[in-house]
Amino acid sequence: MADCDVVIVGAGPSGLLLACLLAQSSVSVIVFEKGAGRDDRSRAIGIHPPGLAALRTAGIDDAFRAEARVLSGGTVTSRGRMLAELDFEPGHEVLTVPQARTHALLGERLAELAPDAVRTGMRVRDVVPAGATARVLVGRDGREDEISARAVVVADGVHSGIRDKLRVPWHRIPGSADYTMLDVVDAPPDDRARLHLEPDGVVESFPLPGRGRRWVTRERARALRTTTSFAQTVLARTGLDIGDPGDAEPQRFRAGQHRAARLVHGQIVLLGDAAHEISPIGGQGMNLAWIAACRLAVALTERSDRDAALSAYERVSLRAAAVAQRRARFNMAMGAPMPAAARSARDAAVRILARGGTGRRLLGTMTMSGL
Missing domain, CATH: 3.30.9.10 (D-Amino Acid Oxidase, subunit A, domain 2)
Known part of the structure:
Protein backbone atom coordinates (compact mmCIF):
# COMPACT_ATOMS: atom_id res chain seq x y z
CA MET A 1 0.00 0.00 0.00
CA ALA A 2 1.53 3.32 -1.09
CA ASP A 3 1.63 6.31 1.27
CA CYS A 4 0.33 8.57 -1.51
CA ASP A 5 -0.51 8.42 -5.20
CA VAL A 6 2.19 10.72 -6.61
CA VAL A 7 5.34 12.34 -5.23
CA ILE A 8 6.75 15.27 -7.21
CA VAL A 9 10.39 16.21 -6.69
CA GLY A 10 10.78 19.94 -7.27
CA ALA A 11 8.36 22.84 -6.74
CA GLY A 12 9.20 24.77 -9.89
CA PRO A 13 6.59 25.82 -12.47
CA SER A 14 6.31 22.34 -14.00
CA GLY A 15 6.06 20.48 -10.70
CA LEU A 16 3.51 22.91 -9.26
CA LEU A 17 1.30 22.86 -12.35
CA LEU A 18 1.30 19.05 -12.43
CA ALA A 19 0.42 18.99 -8.73
CA CYS A 20 -2.55 21.30 -9.41
CA LEU A 21 -3.77 19.11 -12.25
CA LEU A 22 -3.51 15.95 -10.16
CA ALA A 23 -5.14 17.49 -7.09
CA GLN A 24 -8.06 18.60 -9.26
CA SER A 25 -8.56 14.94 -10.14
CA SER A 26 -8.56 13.91 -6.46
CA VAL A 27 -5.10 12.34 -6.74
CA SER A 28 -3.15 12.54 -3.48
CA VAL A 29 0.10 14.38 -4.17
CA ILE A 30 3.16 15.48 -2.19
CA VAL A 31 5.68 18.00 -3.57
CA PHE A 32 9.17 17.95 -2.05
CA GLU A 33 11.27 21.09 -2.56
CA LYS A 34 14.81 21.40 -1.21
CA GLY A 35 14.67 25.19 -1.10
CA ALA A 36 13.03 26.96 1.78
CA GLY A 37 13.30 30.64 0.83
CA ARG A 38 11.66 32.86 -1.74
CA ASP A 39 13.27 33.31 -5.16
CA ASP A 40 12.52 36.75 -6.61
CA ARG A 41 14.44 36.30 -9.88
CA SER A 42 12.18 36.80 -12.89
CA ARG A 43 13.85 34.27 -15.25
CA ALA A 44 11.18 32.76 -17.56
CA ILE A 45 8.58 35.39 -18.39
CA GLY A 46 6.82 34.32 -21.60
CA ILE A 47 3.50 32.47 -21.54
CA HIS A 48 2.58 31.21 -25.00
CA PRO A 49 -0.93 30.14 -26.08
CA PRO A 50 -0.31 26.41 -25.37
CA GLY A 51 1.05 27.34 -21.94
CA LEU A 52 -1.99 29.48 -21.19
CA ALA A 53 -4.20 26.55 -22.27
CA ALA A 54 -2.39 24.40 -19.70
CA LEU A 55 -3.04 27.02 -17.02
CA ARG A 56 -6.67 27.09 -18.08
CA THR A 57 -6.86 23.34 -17.50
CA ALA A 58 -5.67 24.00 -13.95
CA GLY A 59 -8.31 26.71 -13.49
CA ILE A 60 -5.81 29.51 -13.06
CA ASP A 61 -5.59 31.28 -16.43
CA ASP A 62 -7.73 34.23 -15.30
CA ALA A 63 -5.39 34.90 -12.38
CA PHE A 64 -2.44 35.04 -14.79
CA ARG A 65 -4.26 37.28 -17.26
CA ALA A 66 -5.06 39.68 -14.44
CA GLU A 67 -1.36 40.24 -13.75
CA ALA A 68 0.15 39.74 -17.20
CA ARG A 69 1.31 42.11 -19.89
CA HIS A 92 -3.40 33.74 -29.39
CA GLU A 93 -1.32 36.48 -27.80
CA VAL A 94 1.80 35.96 -25.74
CA LEU A 95 1.69 37.08 -22.10
CA THR A 96 4.57 38.08 -19.87
CA VAL A 97 4.63 37.47 -16.12
CA PRO A 98 7.78 37.47 -13.94
CA GLN A 99 8.54 33.92 -12.83
CA ALA A 100 8.37 34.87 -9.16
CA ARG A 101 4.69 35.71 -9.68
CA THR A 102 4.18 32.59 -11.76
CA HIS A 103 5.50 30.53 -8.89
CA ALA A 104 3.34 32.39 -6.37
CA LEU A 105 0.13 32.04 -8.40
CA LEU A 106 0.67 28.32 -8.95
CA GLY A 107 1.47 27.87 -5.27
CA GLU A 108 -1.71 29.69 -4.25
CA ARG A 109 -3.81 27.53 -6.57
CA LEU A 110 -2.25 24.33 -5.20
CA ALA A 111 -2.86 25.53 -1.64
CA GLU A 112 -6.56 25.83 -2.51
CA LEU A 113 -6.67 22.31 -3.92
CA ALA A 114 -4.30 20.51 -1.54
CA PRO A 115 -3.24 22.74 1.38
CA ASP A 116 -0.47 20.50 2.74
CA ALA A 117 0.95 19.27 -0.58
CA VAL A 118 4.18 21.31 -0.67
CA ARG A 119 6.92 20.47 1.80
CA THR A 120 9.91 22.80 1.60
CA GLY A 121 13.42 22.31 2.93
CA MET A 122 13.20 18.62 2.00
CA ARG A 123 16.01 17.15 -0.08
CA VAL A 124 15.19 13.93 -1.92
CA ARG A 125 18.25 11.68 -1.57
CA ASP A 126 17.15 8.88 -3.83
CA VAL A 127 14.18 7.30 -5.58
CA VAL A 128 14.16 3.52 -5.80
CA PRO A 129 11.77 1.47 -7.98
CA ALA A 130 9.88 -1.13 -5.91
CA GLY A 131 7.59 -3.09 -8.18
CA ALA A 132 4.27 -1.32 -8.57
CA THR A 133 5.47 1.58 -6.39
CA ALA A 134 8.62 3.61 -5.77
CA ARG A 135 10.39 4.45 -2.52
CA VAL A 136 11.43 8.05 -1.93
CA LEU A 137 14.27 8.72 0.52
CA VAL A 138 14.02 12.28 1.77
CA GLY A 139 16.15 14.12 4.32
CA ARG A 140 15.84 17.23 6.44
CA ASP A 141 17.96 18.56 9.30
CA GLY A 142 20.06 15.41 9.40
CA ARG A 143 17.04 13.09 9.52
CA GLU A 144 16.03 10.76 6.73
CA ASP A 145 12.54 9.42 6.10
CA GLU A 146 11.05 7.11 3.53
CA ILE A 147 7.74 7.43 1.73
CA SER A 148 6.22 5.22 -0.94
CA ALA A 149 4.16 6.35 -3.93
CA ARG A 150 2.42 4.82 -6.90
CA ALA A 151 4.48 7.17 -9.09
CA VAL A 152 7.33 9.65 -8.61
CA VAL A 153 7.73 12.62 -10.96
CA VAL A 154 11.24 14.04 -11.13
CA ALA A 155 11.05 17.78 -11.85
CA ASP A 156 14.25 18.89 -10.13
CA GLY A 157 15.81 20.79 -13.01
CA VAL A 158 18.56 20.57 -15.60
CA HIS A 159 21.12 19.29 -13.11
CA SER A 160 18.83 16.54 -11.83
CA GLY A 161 20.63 14.34 -9.34
CA ILE A 162 17.90 11.71 -9.52
CA ARG A 163 18.19 11.46 -13.31
CA ASP A 164 21.90 10.83 -12.81
CA LYS A 165 21.23 8.16 -10.20
CA LEU A 166 18.88 6.43 -12.64
CA ARG A 167 21.72 6.57 -15.20
CA VAL A 168 19.49 8.06 -17.85
CA PRO A 169 21.70 9.32 -20.72
CA TRP A 170 21.64 13.11 -21.03
CA HIS A 171 22.38 13.89 -24.67
CA ARG A 172 23.79 17.21 -25.79
CA ILE A 173 21.70 18.68 -28.62
CA PRO A 174 23.17 21.19 -31.11
CA ARG A 254 24.32 30.09 -21.44
CA ALA A 255 21.48 28.79 -23.55
CA GLY A 256 22.35 25.12 -23.96
CA GLN A 257 20.29 22.18 -25.14
CA HIS A 258 20.06 18.62 -23.82
CA ARG A 259 17.49 15.84 -23.95
CA ALA A 260 17.10 12.73 -21.81
CA ALA A 261 17.19 9.42 -23.67
CA ARG A 262 14.05 8.29 -21.90
CA LEU A 263 11.49 9.80 -19.55
CA VAL A 264 9.93 6.75 -17.90
CA HIS A 265 11.81 4.38 -15.62
CA GLY A 266 9.24 2.04 -14.11
CA GLN A 267 7.16 4.18 -11.76
CA ILE A 268 9.58 7.11 -12.03
CA VAL A 269 8.94 9.82 -14.65
CA LEU A 270 11.00 12.83 -15.75
CA LEU A 271 9.33 16.20 -16.38
CA GLY A 272 10.41 19.70 -17.38
CA ASP A 273 14.08 20.67 -17.30
CA ALA A 274 14.98 17.27 -15.86
CA ALA A 275 13.70 15.82 -19.16
CA HIS A 276 14.94 18.40 -21.64
CA GLU A 277 16.92 21.64 -21.61
CA ILE A 278 15.89 24.21 -24.21
CA SER A 279 16.94 27.80 -24.85
CA PRO A 280 15.16 29.72 -22.05
CA ILE A 281 14.59 32.89 -24.08
CA GLY A 282 10.86 33.58 -24.29
CA GLY A 283 9.94 31.00 -21.66
CA GLN A 284 10.17 28.10 -24.13
CA GLY A 285 11.31 25.52 -21.59
CA MET A 286 8.60 26.44 -19.08
CA ASN A 287 5.81 26.33 -21.65
CA LEU A 288 7.01 23.03 -23.09
CA ALA A 289 7.06 21.61 -19.55
CA TRP A 290 3.48 22.77 -18.94
CA ILE A 291 2.31 21.12 -22.16
CA ALA A 292 4.03 17.91 -21.04
CA ALA A 293 2.54 18.22 -17.53
CA CYS A 294 -0.96 18.13 -19.04
CA ARG A 295 -0.08 14.92 -20.91
CA LEU A 296 1.46 13.42 -17.80
CA ALA A 297 -1.55 14.26 -15.61
CA VAL A 298 -3.74 12.32 -18.04
CA ALA A 299 -1.33 9.37 -18.05
CA LEU A 300 -1.07 9.24 -14.26
CA THR A 301 -4.85 9.16 -13.87
CA GLU A 302 -5.27 6.42 -16.48
CA ARG A 303 -6.97 3.46 -14.83
CA SER A 304 -7.01 0.75 -17.50
CA ASP A 305 -3.40 0.75 -18.81
CA ARG A 306 -1.19 3.33 -17.17
CA ASP A 307 2.02 1.79 -18.55
CA ALA A 308 0.79 2.35 -22.11
CA ALA A 309 -0.28 5.89 -21.21
CA LEU A 310 3.15 6.67 -19.74
CA SER A 311 4.82 5.21 -22.82
CA ALA A 312 2.72 7.53 -24.98
CA TYR A 313 3.65 10.48 -22.73
CA GLU A 314 7.33 9.67 -23.21
CA ARG A 315 7.08 9.28 -26.98
CA VAL A 316 5.05 12.43 -27.63
CA SER A 317 6.99 14.59 -25.16
CA LEU A 318 10.40 13.62 -26.55
CA ARG A 319 9.16 14.35 -30.07
CA ALA A 320 7.84 17.76 -28.99
CA ALA A 321 11.14 18.54 -27.26
CA ALA A 322 13.06 17.66 -30.43
CA VAL A 323 10.88 20.04 -32.47
CA ALA A 324 11.28 22.84 -29.92
CA GLN A 325 15.04 22.35 -29.82
CA ARG A 326 15.32 22.53 -33.61
CA ARG A 327 13.36 25.79 -33.55
CA ALA A 328 15.55 27.16 -30.76
CA ARG A 329 18.71 26.19 -32.66
CA PHE A 330 17.45 28.02 -35.74
CA ASN A 331 16.57 31.11 -33.71
CA MET A 332 19.98 31.17 -32.04
CA ALA A 333 21.73 30.84 -35.41
CA MET A 334 19.69 33.73 -36.84
Missing part, protein backbone atom coordinates in the same frame (compact mmCIF):
# COMPACT_ATOMS: atom_id res chain seq x y z
CA VAL A 70 -0.37 41.11 -23.15
CA LEU A 71 1.88 41.41 -26.20
CA SER A 72 0.20 42.55 -29.41
CA GLY A 73 2.94 41.24 -31.70
CA GLY A 74 6.58 41.62 -32.59
CA THR A 75 9.02 43.27 -34.96
CA VAL A 76 12.33 42.20 -36.49
CA THR A 77 14.80 44.88 -37.55
CA SER A 78 18.36 44.90 -38.85
CA ARG A 79 20.59 47.98 -38.79
CA GLY A 80 17.56 50.20 -38.37
CA ARG A 81 15.55 48.65 -41.23
CA MET A 82 12.26 46.85 -40.64
CA LEU A 83 12.40 43.25 -41.84
CA ALA A 84 9.13 41.96 -40.42
CA GLU A 85 6.19 43.10 -38.32
CA LEU A 86 3.79 40.44 -37.07
CA ASP A 87 0.57 40.79 -35.08
CA PHE A 88 -0.69 38.09 -32.74
CA GLU A 89 -4.23 36.97 -33.49
CA PRO A 90 -6.84 37.73 -30.80
CA GLY A 91 -6.89 34.86 -28.34
CA GLY A 175 22.44 24.81 -30.32
CA SER A 176 24.09 26.92 -27.62
CA ALA A 177 25.02 30.56 -27.08
CA ASP A 178 25.94 33.04 -24.36
CA TYR A 179 23.59 35.87 -23.40
CA THR A 180 23.18 38.65 -20.85
CA MET A 181 19.80 39.95 -19.72
CA LEU A 182 18.61 42.92 -17.71
CA ASP A 183 15.12 43.95 -16.60
CA VAL A 184 14.40 47.67 -16.53
CA VAL A 185 11.67 49.10 -14.33
CA ASP A 186 10.74 52.20 -16.33
CA ALA A 187 10.66 51.99 -20.13
CA PRO A 188 8.66 53.82 -22.83
CA PRO A 189 5.18 52.30 -23.36
CA ASP A 190 5.36 49.46 -25.90
CA ASP A 191 3.43 46.20 -26.09
CA ARG A 192 5.52 44.50 -28.78
CA ALA A 193 8.49 42.16 -28.66
CA ARG A 194 11.47 43.63 -30.51
CA LEU A 195 14.25 41.64 -32.18
CA HIS A 196 17.26 43.55 -33.49
CA LEU A 197 19.44 41.35 -35.73
CA GLU A 198 22.66 43.33 -35.50
CA PRO A 199 26.19 42.65 -36.82
CA ASP A 200 27.61 41.99 -33.33
CA GLY A 201 24.70 39.79 -32.26
CA VAL A 202 20.99 39.98 -31.59
CA VAL A 203 19.40 42.34 -29.09
CA GLU A 204 15.94 41.26 -27.92
CA SER A 205 13.47 43.07 -25.71
CA PHE A 206 10.12 42.04 -24.26
CA PRO A 207 7.51 44.10 -22.37
CA LEU A 208 6.95 43.28 -18.71
CA PRO A 209 3.91 44.10 -16.55
CA GLY A 210 3.73 47.75 -15.61
CA ARG A 211 6.35 49.86 -17.40
CA GLY A 212 9.07 47.24 -17.24
CA ARG A 213 10.98 45.69 -20.13
CA ARG A 214 13.46 42.84 -20.42
CA TRP A 215 16.53 43.27 -22.60
CA VAL A 216 18.69 40.36 -23.79
CA THR A 217 21.97 40.60 -25.72
CA ARG A 218 23.86 37.84 -27.52
CA GLU A 219 27.49 37.71 -26.40
CA ARG A 220 30.58 36.54 -28.23
CA ALA A 221 31.87 35.05 -24.98
CA ARG A 222 30.75 34.73 -21.38
CA ALA A 223 31.03 38.44 -20.72
CA LEU A 224 30.65 39.83 -17.21
CA ARG A 225 28.80 43.09 -17.74
CA THR A 226 27.93 45.97 -15.47
CA THR A 227 24.63 47.80 -15.87
CA THR A 228 26.50 50.62 -17.59
CA SER A 229 28.34 48.39 -20.06
CA PHE A 230 25.14 46.50 -20.83
CA ALA A 231 23.30 49.75 -21.63
CA GLN A 232 26.25 50.88 -23.76
CA THR A 233 26.17 47.61 -25.71
CA VAL A 234 22.47 47.98 -26.48
CA LEU A 235 22.98 51.63 -27.47
CA ALA A 236 25.94 50.78 -29.74
CA ARG A 237 24.07 47.98 -31.51
CA THR A 238 20.60 49.50 -31.80
CA GLY A 239 20.82 53.22 -30.97
CA LEU A 240 18.27 52.67 -28.19
CA ASP A 241 18.31 53.79 -24.55
CA ILE A 242 17.15 50.90 -22.34
CA GLY A 243 15.66 53.16 -19.66
CA ASP A 244 15.96 52.92 -15.89
CA PRO A 245 17.11 49.52 -14.56
CA GLY A 246 16.61 50.54 -10.92
CA ASP A 247 18.63 48.23 -8.69
CA ALA A 248 18.68 45.40 -11.23
CA GLU A 249 21.98 43.86 -12.26
CA PRO A 250 22.69 42.11 -15.57
CA GLN A 251 22.50 38.31 -15.44
CA ARG A 252 24.53 36.22 -17.82
CA PHE A 253 23.51 32.75 -18.89
CA GLY A 335 20.81 35.97 -33.96
CA ALA A 336 24.51 35.12 -34.10
CA PRO A 337 27.19 37.64 -35.14
CA MET A 338 27.91 37.10 -38.84
CA PRO A 339 29.76 38.69 -41.76
CA ALA A 340 28.06 41.11 -44.14
CA ALA A 341 27.26 38.61 -46.93
CA ALA A 342 25.63 36.19 -44.49
CA ARG A 343 23.65 39.04 -42.87
CA SER A 344 22.24 40.11 -46.23
CA ALA A 345 21.10 36.57 -46.99
CA ARG A 346 19.58 36.23 -43.52
CA ASP A 347 17.73 39.53 -43.76
CA ALA A 348 16.31 38.57 -47.15
CA ALA A 349 15.17 35.22 -45.73
CA VAL A 350 13.40 36.94 -42.81
CA ARG A 351 11.50 39.22 -45.22
CA ILE A 352 10.37 36.21 -47.25
CA LEU A 353 9.40 34.17 -44.18
CA ALA A 354 7.25 37.03 -42.85
CA ARG A 355 4.99 37.19 -45.92
CA GLY A 356 1.48 35.77 -46.34
CA GLY A 357 0.87 32.17 -45.35
CA THR A 358 4.53 31.64 -44.55
CA GLY A 359 4.33 34.55 -42.12
CA ARG A 360 1.36 32.96 -40.37
CA ARG A 361 3.29 29.71 -40.03
CA LEU A 362 6.28 31.66 -38.70
CA LEU A 363 4.01 33.34 -36.16
CA GLY A 364 2.71 29.92 -35.11
CA THR A 365 6.27 28.72 -34.63
CA MET A 366 7.11 31.80 -32.56
CA THR A 367 4.12 31.13 -30.28
CA MET A 368 4.97 27.41 -29.84
CA SER A 369 2.05 26.01 -31.82
CA GLY A 370 2.10 22.34 -32.75
CA LEU A 371 3.81 21.16 -29.58
